[in-house]
Structures are given as C-alpha cells and as structure tokens.
Amino acid sequence: MGRGVDVAEKEQVNHVPPPVVIDTTRQPIVVVDDLHIKYKVYGTVREKGTGASALGRILRGRSRPQMTEIHAVRGVSFIAYKGDAIGVIGTNGSGKSTLLKAIAGLLPPASGGVYTDGQPSLLGVGAALMKDLTGERNIILGCLAMGLSPEETKEKYQEIVQFAGLRKGFIKYPMNTYSSGMGARLRFAIASARTHDVLLIDEALATGDAKFRRRSKRKIDQMRKNAGAVFLVAHQLDVVAETCNRVLWLDDGQLVMDGTPEDVIAAYTEAINK
C-alpha cells in the first residue's frame, strides 16, 4: 500500500494450505480464490503523539503513522457447495469474522476473489439499530436496513416480537434499557426475518439463555434449508459439531484444515491443548 502505512509486524505462522478439491458432481455456491484481506486501523499510535514528533514525521514524508494495516486473511481458498453448512473455527483474531465479511462482499479483497451465486448476507443487523430508541422502532429500522419493504416489515413485525420473546411492555422501551440477552434476542429475531441465499452467522448463538439457544438453533436449521449454504462462526465446538457438515480451521489468517467436523475439531482440540 502507500507510504506512511505501517504493516502490523507480528510473528506470523505460515501454514501449508490444504489442497482445494473440485467436486464436479456438486453445484458450487461460494468460491474463494486465494483471498487476501487487508484493512487499516486508525489511532494505533506507536510513537509519542506530540506535535514535535508529528512535525518530524511530516518532514520525513510519512504522513499518517497512526494508521496500521492489518493483513487479516492471507491466501484462503475453498469451495462451498449448495447445502453445505460450514463451521469456521479458530482462535481469537484468526480472521474468521473478516473472512465472513469478505464472503458477504462487505470487505473488498486486497487480492484474490470471492465468487458467489446470489447475495450472501451476514446475520448482523445489530449495526443498524439505535440503542436510544424503542424496540418497536428498531424492528422497523432493522427490517428496512436489511432491504425489506415497508409492507413486508409490517407482515413480519408480530413474528419478530413473538420470536424475541421480550417481557411484556419492553418493546416500547428504548433498547438501552434491555439486558444484553434481551438485546441479542431482539437482534437475532430481526435478522432472521429475512430469507437468504448464503447465510453467514457470526457468534449469533453465543448469547441468550438455553431456551433461546434451542429456539434459535431450530430457526437456523430452517433457514439452512431455505438458504443455499450456511457459514457459522462459533467458539462453542459442540454447536459447530451438531450444526455443520464441514469445518474450516483458520489460524493467523490462513486455512489450516478443511474437512469433516470430527477430523477438524479433533485436530484443533489437540493443537490448542498442546
């Protein structure tokens, strides 16, 4: 990239990526080809942030040192086929969420490419909601943000309220009065009101009580049947094992393993317990 951008220098482990096998008998829905994702982070000051040092940097022609570039995904390739439910596992910061955002087309690739059939969508409506406003208003706002029409929003409204299962009257309160579990439930309820071609779920099942987890798992199964493929990022390996037919293991932005849940989870568990 341009000068003045520091590349985050950390020790990087290099993995040998598993081979990509093309299965000609199945219909591909997502093809990820040698994908690299880089993004910039502002405000990570590595030198002292005084005026004098800023002036020094300008004189040396380094315009914005507080900008760090993160190379979050480094050369990932795989093919997802119709009907796949793919779990993505890895330690914190291994690039799982970034990969999902790239598949959704929300983070442009630095090189390589993501090819999809239909529009993959991230189950991530939370970003559109405003916590100062009532649950009621946020349902409408969230539905419109996902691209539903006002009529569809009206249709889905009751369903969302019921699925979220908020305590009576809470729908008229601002969302910042909700407990974190209630907020998560409402967000998931809104997000799942739409049908998706390729569904990307990032940690949606981590919050909420046992009852809600059961209900949301049923909902995901149902959505999986309608969707062409489902990607699930989760730290709970049991959730991955019971929901997915295939698991990708990412480490440090690279693909370590791609295989059945049993094989990958076993190898992963062994590696992290070393």
Add this chain to the structure above:
Amino acid sequence: MSHPERPASGPTGSLTAPPASQGKSGESLTAFAARHGLTQSAARPPLGLYLRRLWGRRHFIWMFASSKSKAMYTSSRLGQLWQVLTPILNAGVYFLIFGLLLSTSKGIPDYVPWLVTGVFLFSFTQRSVTSGAKSVGTNLSLIRALHFPRASLPLAYTVVEFQQAMVALAVLFGIVMAFGVMPALSWLMIIPVVALQLLFNLGISLIVARLGAFTRDISQLIPFITRTWLYASGVIFSVASLSTRSDFIRENPWISDVLEANPGYVYVELARQALLPEYVAQTDPQVAATNPGMLWIYAVVWAVVILVGGFYWFYRAEERYGRG
C-alpha cells in the same frame, strides 16, 4: 473451550497433502467459478441498477434519518422540544448582538429578519456538509454488516438536516412576522428555493462523504471552510456591501462576481427575496443584488451539477467504502 488461546506452535503434522497440488490441478478456481455463473460479490453494480437499489432503499433512508433526529435528543429532559428551541436560541443570540448591542442595519431594512433568514438557510448547507463528511466514517460497522447502496448514508444525513431545517423554517416564519414583516404571496417561493437547496446539499454531502471516508482529516478542516464560506456568502455582511467597501474587491471586480455566483449566496439571497419583499424594494439598486433571474439560473445549475456530479463521484468508489 469458549475462547481458546492461540496454539503455541502451528499444527502441521495433520497435513499430508503435498504442496504441489494446491488447488492448481485441473482448472483454476476463477475459471471454475465463472463456469458455474458465480459472480464477484464485492463488485460495484452498474449505475442503473445502483440507482434502482437506492430508490428501493428510500424508506430505509427516511426511517434512518428520522430515527437519527429522534435519537439526538433522547438524553435531554426537554427532548424533541430542542428541535424548536435550538433555532430560537440561535436567533436570540443574533438579535442580542446585532439588533440590540450593535444596533446596526448596514443599510439593510429589517436587518434582524434578514440576518436570521441568512443564518438559518446557510446553516442547512453548512450542517449537511459537516455531517455528510462523517457519514461514512461513523457508520463503518453498518457498512461492514449489511448490504445497501452506500450513498444511502450521506443522503440520510442530509435528510436529517432537512428535517431540522423544516422546523427551523417554521421558527423563521414566526421570527420574521414578529419583526413586523407580514406574510405575502412571495413567501411561497421559499418552497422551490429550499427544494433546490436540498438537491444541492444532497450533492455536496455525497462529495464530502467520499472525501471524508478516505481522508478523515477532512472533518477537522470543514469548520474552517464552512466559516469562510459563511462570510463570503453575505450571510452576516451583504455581498453588495463587501463589494463596495473592500478596496481589494474593487480592484478585482471578478471576486464580487464569484461571490454572487457561489451557491451559499444564491440560496440565501433567493430566500431573502422571497421572505422579505421590503428588502428587495428598498435596497439601493446601485448595490442591489444580482438580478433574480440570474440567481434562479445559478440555483438550478448548482443543484443539478453538484447532485449529478457528486452522486457519480461517490458511486465510483462504492466498493471501497468498507476498508476505511
């Protein structure tokens, strides 16, 4: 098991595949994807489709905007009343300083209504620029979570300012009447003026949104730019009086032409001519404003050129907004 730490050493033992066959056997992945009709998901849609999608998001844009204005005052006790109180207090400050303390009219009849009209109209553009510049940067998480034409954001922020401007305009009518200017048929002309100004503001907000998205420092500069623009647009001192009093402008008469063609001045001046008919009648024709016909042409040209140009310019970077 919920948040495992990074493994100490890379597990390579489980991999048996020879590195030579890394997916390069047979056809390339790109060709394979193309053969099955898969398309790049981060690609920018063609302009026509983009416009249709944007139109499809009009309800979202409006809802997002009105939610934003609603959320703006939720933490204050008087809540939405501030939408009305803020412009009234603003006008009060100008009345106190220019009407009472300085008691100056600078040769302009109805100076206080003239000033307040200028300030209210100009601040619509000023605030659109300020919020437009931040519209992409402050919504990165939204951009990275959902698909929608990114132009929705600067447009929504301008709609927020438009909603506020509507309230301010109602306040303005009250203030103008309080100073003894009676409503006249010419007041209706404020509608096309504000409509054209809205189009111009949408355009300029798209322009600064792209600038601000890739160069954050723009929002630090904008207050200085808009303040200079305010003084150069005859909001507080009329352009005519600047032109006659400044030696510098007298020596370089083209500056005065530029000032009178600048969009800030054009919309403010047209609004004044609509609301304050006395001002038009009594202003000395020697220093009188640009003739209204010319002002209308400027108003339309600015609105169209900036909106179309700004939209196209913003659109050209559509797929890059997520990277911040």
